[in-house]
Amino acid sequence: MNNAQKIQAGFDITNLSGNAKAVTFDVPVIVDADGEPVAGLTIVGKNSEEYRVANNAVRAEGYKKSARRKTAIDASTDEGAEQLVQAIDGNQKRLALAVVTGWYGFTHDGAPAPMDKALLEAAFDKYPTWQEKVTLALENDANFLKV
Template identity: 85%
Template structure:
């Protein structure tokens, strides 16, 4: 039975007071010729401290920028639309970076490489689909419910 099926069967509300244990999900990003995952990113969900801190920072900065501008971005102009897209994309990237807690399958000269936030950000720049995979996985709450 997968998490979605367990959720449909019911949720023991007594677990609401239990100590939260971080739930991670491996998001594969590189596959071999047979379609097997050889490298990927380990993420935590929206209920994690990492996500909450990053989301709070993004929201607070947005409010500060809005207060300094005194007006909303005018998305009806080319300049305004571009500013809005940049803000949204930047916020999504920050949240995706914040939830990656590890990676697997990445090596240098045959040796495993520990997670490096700068390399991860560069990877998201070079391979935007990796960030999209993290964001998609993050949006599916059932990936992170431990029942």
């Protein structure tokens, strides 16, 4: 039975306790020929402190920029549309980076590589599908509900 099926059977109300341990989810980004994960990213969900802090910062900065600009971005122009796309993409990357709390399967000189947000950001730039995988996993609440 997967998490979604267990959740349909009921939700244990004790999971609302403030002392509950953060639920993480592993997002494979590299798989072997058999489809088994070789390396991936461990993330927390939208209910986590990491996500909430990053989301609030993104929203607050958006409001500040809008107040300084005094007008909305004009997406009907090439320049405005590009500006809007860059803002949205940048915000999505910030949120994806914020929820990654660890990784597995990454090495340096044969030893496990310690998690490094700067390297992770570089990886998202080089492999945009990794960021997309994190974003997709983040959207699925069943990945983070403890049953």
